[in-house]
Amino acid sequence: MLLSGKRGMVVGVANKRSIAWAIAKKAADEGAQVALSYQNERLGDNVRELAQEIKDPLLVQMDVGSDSQIVMAFDNIRKQWDRIDFLVHAVAYAPRHALDGRFVETSREDFRVAQDISAYSLAALSRAAQPLMTDGGSIVTLSYLGSERVVPHYNVMGVAKASLEASVRYLAYDLGESNIRVNAVSVGPIKTLAASGISGFGSMLRHHRTRAPLQKDVEIEEVADAAVFLLSGMGRGITGQVIYVDGGYNIMAD
Numbered sequence: 001m002l003l004s005g006k007r008g009m010v011v012g013v014a015n016k017r018s019i020a021w022a023i024a025k026k027a028a029d030e031g032a033q034v035a036l037s038y039q040n041e042r043l044g045d046n047v048r049e050l051a052q053e054i055k056d057p058l059l060v061q062m063d064v065g066s067d068s069q070i071v072m073a074f075d076n077i078r079k080q081w082d083r084i085d086f087l088v089h090a091v092a093y094a095p096r097h098a099l100d101g102r103f104v105e106t107s108r109e110d111f112r113v114a115q116d117i118s119a120y121s122l123a124a125l126s127r128a129a130q131p132l133m134t135d136g137g138s139i140v141t142l143s144y145l146g147s148e149r150v151v152p153h154y155n156v157m158g159v160a161k162a163s164l165e166a167s168v169r170y171l172a173y174d175l176g177e178s179n180i181r182v183n184a185v186s187v188g189p190i191k192t193l194a195a196s197g198i199s200g201f202g203s204m205l206r207h208h209r210t211r212a213p214l215q216k217d218v219e220i221e222e223v224a225d226a227a228v229f230l231l232s233g234m235g236r237g238i239t240g241q242v243i244y245v246d247g248g249y250n251i252m253a254d
């Protein structure tokens with residue numbers, strides 16, 4: 001039981017295929033008490049139903065695009081729990097049309113929204129979580145190789161993930177004195193709601209499967225295992241890092 005006696009918050013559960021949900025479930029299986037946030041009442045029904053699968057869940061409504069909702073959510077957690085030990089940030093958004101065309105055409109507003117929801121939210125949540133992490137803590141976010149290489153159509157999300165990974169390093173520096181670690185798991189392509197409707201995703205999966213050293217699709221459970229490792233005491237020496245769970249794809253030249 002890697003997380004026995006620990007409590008933490010998981011942000012980014014939309015449905016049963018969410019990477020956030022796989023992490024939440026594994027964290028609970030490893031003995032953690034888990035708070036799940038849901039963005040709005042529409043997704044709340046999904047999250048409430050999923051939460052029945054874990055022991056002693058806490059549910060809070062929070063849209064990471066709103067400072068006041070972030071403050072309220074952590075106030076609600078503080079009313080139930082005196083302390084938290086971990087935070088999982090598994091949220092990204094860019095307007096759909098920005099993931100179709102050319103990056104050069106990205107509007108100022110689409111760029112702003114992608115940065116706000118996909119990158120700034122990590123700093124905002126870390127700031128809200130810090131006062132509750134009185135015994136140290138571990139923060140894990142999710143990234144993608146499109147932050148450092150050009151993946152056609154990933155566009156403004158690639159720039160937002162670059163910003164997210166840099167944020168991981170600056171947050172790791174700031175929060176290190178409080179024994180709070182901050183890391184990212186860079187995940188190979190997986191079919192989730194966030195990938196649905198992305199044209200050419202099927203051929204991306206095939207390409208990944210044939211080029212990656214492990215010659216198979218990335219499994220959501222592999223991502224959850226790495227995340228739980230980083231959340232646990234086993235990861236106690238690791239901060240400011242981007243760890244790849246991609247079957248080794250990122251090491252290849254082509």
Ligand code: 0WE
Pocket residue numbers: 092093094095096099143144151152153154155157189190193194195196198
């Ligand atoms: O980070 C992501 C996806 C994030 C994402 C997905 C959507 C789809 C629906 C952010 N915003 C939106 N907005 C929507 O309206 N991934 C790592 C998955 C992904 O998305 C791609 C990829 C991969 C891989 C988009 C283009 C090319 C590759």
